[in-house]
Amino acid sequence: MEKQEQLYEGKAKKVFRTSDPEVYWVSYKDDATAFNGEKKGTIVGKGELNNRISAIFFSLLKERGVDNHFVKLLSATEQLVRRVEIIPLEVVIRNIAAGSLAKRLGLEEGTVLPQPVVEFYYKDDALGDPLINDSHIQVLGIADDSTVQTMERIGLRVNEILQAFLRERKVILVDFKLEFGRAADGSVLLADEISPDTCRFWDEETREKLDKDRFRRDLGDVEQAYQEMLRRIGGDFDV
Numbered sequence: 001m002e003k004q005e006q007l008y009e010g011k012a013k014k015v016f017r018t019s020d021p022e023v024y025w026v027s028y029k030d031d032a033t034a035f036n037g038e039k040k041g042t043i044v045g046k047g048e049l050n051n052r053i054s055a056i057f058f059s060l061l062k063e064r065g066v067d068n069h070f071v072k073l074l075s076a077t078e079q080l081v082r083r084v085e086i087i088p089l090e091v092v093i094r095n096i097a098a099g100s101l102a103k104r105l106g107l108e109e110g111t112v113l114p115q116p117v118v119e120f121y122y123k124d125d126a127l128g129d130p131l132i133n134d135s136h137i138q139v140l141g142i143a144d145d146s147t148v149q150t151m152e153r154i155g156l157r158v159n160e161i162l163q164a165f166l167r168e169r170k171v172i173l174v175d176f177k178l179e180f181g182r183a184a185d186g187s188v189l190l191a192d193e194i195s196p197d198t199c200r201f202w203d204e205e206t207r208e209k210l211d212k213d214r215f216r217r218d219l220g221d222v223e224q225a226y227q228e229m230l231r232r233i234g235g236d237f238d239v
Helices: 046-063 099-105 134-140 145-167 222-232
Strands: 003-009 013-018 023-028 031-034 039-042 070-073 078-082 089-096 112-122 171-182 188-191 199-203
Touching: 003 023, 023 046, 046 070, 046 078, 046 145, 046 222, 089 145, 112 134, 112 145, 134 145, 145 171, 145 188
Parallel strands: none
Antiparallel strands: 003 013, 013 023, 023 078, 031 039, 070 078, 089 112, 089 171, 171 188, 171 199
């Protein structure tokens, strides 16, 4: 498998073509952003940690019947993924009030929700990735009803699997963001990454934050929190 020209560079990753037109080469970066890019910085080792953590989560989900774009790890910071056309819709699943949900609804952070809350955000940096509803999705032509329902169904299944997996490791899955893409055969696949950049993880006993909130809120020990998450889920530093 040969690495070819760069297709895209985002906030956290670079994507390259390969000699296989159906496979992309993803390189994770140490760059960190928050608040829709308003806050920027670098977290030493973040690229490697997120690469490894995402690989573990995607492999787990595939074992449990949730198909996704992950193919294999290549190196500390690189992995191969199936080519998909990203659907510009982020699916956020919330189990506990935190972040923007707590602010919007006036809930105290840490309030356990009686059921998972599913939210959709329009992937558009210029607009700040706004929260949208089903009517907005239809008007903008982002995805049809069947695709939206599939994304929600998969998101809730991912929530069940990850909650159970993390509970055994004394980690609370507060909330998380998922992205999806269409494969060449038209199927909807889970894509992007699942990491402390895209999830809120709290220690079960201390409620210590083990995710990017440590960067957002200037709590310090960001790299150590990411390392702890890799350790909790059984990761190591060998490919």
